[in-house]
Amino acid sequence: MRSGPVRIDAMDSSSTRRRATRAKLYEAAVTLIAEQGFSATTVDEIAERAGVAKGTVYYNFKSKTELFEELLRYGVGLLTASLQAAADETAERGGTRVEALDAMIRAGLVFIDRYPAFTQLYVAELWRTNRAWQSTLLVVRQQAVAVVETVLREGVESDELSRDIDIPLTAAALVGMVLVAALDWQAFQRERSLDDVHSALSLLLHGRVSGRR
Amino acid sequence: MRSGPVRIDAMDSSSTRRRATRAKLYEAAVTLIAEQGFSATTVDEIAERAGVAKGTVYYNFKSKTELFEELLRYGVGLLTASLQAAADETAERGGTRVEALDAMIRAGLVFIDRYPAFTQLYVAELWRTNRAWQSTLLVVRQQAVAVVETVLREGVESDELSRDIDIPLTAAALVGMVLVAALDWQAFQRERSLDDVHSALSLLLHGRVSGRR
DNA sequence: CCTTTTAGACTGACCAGTCAGTGCAAAAGC
DNA sequence: GCTTTTGCACTGACTGGTCAGTCTAAAAGG
Numbered sequence: 189m190r191s192g193p194v195r196i197d198a199m200d201s202s203s204t205r206r207r208a209t210r211a212k213l214y215e216a217a218v219t220l221i222a223e224q225g226f227s228a229t230t231v232d233e234i235a236e237r238a239g240v241a242k243g244t245v246y247y248n249f250k251s252k253t254e255l256f257e258e259l260l261r262y263g264v265g266l267l268t269a270s271l272q273a274a275a276d277e278t279a280e281r282g283g284t285r286v287e288a289l290d291a292m293i294r295a296g297l298v299f300i301d302r303y304p305a306f307t308q309l310y311v312a313e314l315w316r317t318n319r320a321w322q323s324t325l326l327v328v329r330q331q332a333v334a335v336v337e338t339v340l341r342e343g344v345e346s347d348e349l350s351r352d353i354d355i356p357l358t359a360a361a362l363v364g365m366v367l368v369a370a371l372d373w374q375a376f377q378r379e380r381s382l383d384d385v386h387s388a389l390s391l392l393l394h395g396r397v398s399g400r401r
Numbered sequence: 402m403r404s405g406p407v408r409i410d411a412m413d414s415s416s417t418r419r420r421a422t423r424a425k426l427y428e429a430a431v432t433l434i435a436e437q438g439f440s441a442t443t444v445d446e447i448a449e450r451a452g453v454a455k456g457t458v459y460y461n462f463k464s465k466t467e468l469f470e471e472l473l474r475y476g477v478g479l480l481t482a483s484l485q486a487a488a489d490e491t492a493e494r495g496g497t498r499v500e501a502l503d504a505m506i507r508a509g510l511v512f513i514d515r516y517p518a519f520t521q522l523y524v525a526e527l528w529r530t531n532r533a534w535q536s537t538l539l540v541v542r543q544q545a546v547a548v549v550e551t552v553l554r555e556g557v558e559s560d561e562l563s564r565d566i567d568i569p570l571t572a573a574a575l576v577g578m579v580l581v582a583a584l585d586w587q588a589f590q591r592e593r594s595l596d597d598v599h600s601a602l603s604l605l606l607h608g609r610v611s612g613r614r
Numbered sequence: 615c616c617t618t619t620t621a622g623a624c625t626g627a628c629c630a631g632t633c634a635g636t637g638c639a640a641a642a643g644c
Numbered sequence: 645g646c647t648t649t650t651g652c653a654c655t656g657a658c659t660g661g662t663c664a665g666t667c668t669a670a671a672a673g674g
Contacts, residue, residue: 223531227440241655286611312525315584318436357601364581365574371528372573388570395608398499454620
């Protein structure tokens with residue numbers, strides 16, 4: 189009866205139990221670190237919030253830093269996928285590149301709305317130097333920015349966007365615009381709806397704030 | 402009340418010597434905290450970098466947190482003054498509000514170029530919750546954003562800017578655009594000149610990226 | 615002479631990481 | 645069947661180090 193290879197998935201070191209524990213730890217770590225910062229957050233707090241013993245943290249991750257790095261990789265992976273999906277959907281619908289950018293702005297806002305703690309933590313760590321996870325962050329940032337740069341590049345090639353734009357700088361500015369507007373919305377202007385924020389940013393993207401009439 | 406203002410100087414505790422020591426401590430703290438974060442930076446390190454005994458830190462500030470809060474107040478004061486000056490100069494020259502915004506973008510970039518460490522540290526702390534200096538930051542952020550909001554409001558009233566814009570959100574987005582583009586420039590695109598960054602942002606502001614031709 | 619700074623020893627709290635041990639379910643042995 | 649073994653996942657008390665903040669006596673500054 190039980191002669192089959194029942195234990196195989198125990199071998200890839202991600203049994204259901206383990207995965208569930210890791211998920212609880214990510215969840216606990218992300219909010220605590222977003223609130224307090226990495227150094228001010230203790231492993232005891234993370235364990236307590238996750239409802240596991242401290243030893244379990246070290247059974248699942250080799251250090252506090254490693255837990256944090258995996259968290260970063262995981263979160264930015266989600267964001268990148270979501271931006272890419274927005275761009276792809278627009279392309280499939282036969283939309284313009286500007287529409288794609290607009291869709292990506294919305295996707296960014298939806299992401300931040302859903303994972304505000306992760307976004308806080310990402311922004312807070314991104315421009316620090318001399319930190320253990322600098323190299324992880326650099327890679328992970330480039331993935332996300334590259335998605336925007338690609339759409340900008342396509343837009344320029346198809347003459348939909350101005351030849352004058354500086355792609356890397358414009359991509360950074362757009363990402364920053366969305367990131368900061370969204371965090372500000374979450375932190376200081378909670379009463380606004382996602383649509384409010386989206387249309388304010390959309391107006392800016394389309395140059396209808398101060399553009400020639 | 403004018404009988405003897407002799408002690409006022411002593412009472413606001415800012416003899417020349419003290420001021421010089423405090424300045425050395427700000428300077429040391431700002432770079433260390435920008436690199437490592439508040440919690441990961443020790444008072445011993447700050448004192449050593451400032452070339453001062455540890456006791457001196459506590460003679461001048463009642464705690465590490467208080468040193469940091471004063472640093473924040475001081476830095477944002479500089480930024481706000483510089484944005485305001487840019488807006489005022491444009492107005493005196495009889496420039497438009499859009500020109501004023503453009504001048505403020507440049508002033509922001511110049512500030513970040515001069516005090517990159519302060520900017521890093523500000524961004525890293527701004528959206529954290531549950532920190533001792535949250536309330537200080539809130540006040541100080543509002544001062545800076547208000548300068549931008551005022552110019553936007555004047556622009557709308559004089560019909561120079563679209564009635565459709567949402568002033569608080571647009572102000573936040575503009576500030577974010579400058580902040581993130583500048584930090585990205587400093588961290589990942591050092592080879593670009595301030596003018597490159599300024600014209601990329603200017604193009605966005607004027608809606609010449611994707612605006613109607 | 616009053617203020618400010620120095621050097622550095624000291625304390626008490628706090629915290630990352632360790633390790634010997636527990637619980638438990640599936641397999642092996644009988 | 646039933647009991648013994650195996651190994652995974654987890655536990656929590658403990659350790660060694662670190663750091664904010666204090667204290668002192670004496671020197672430097674003005």
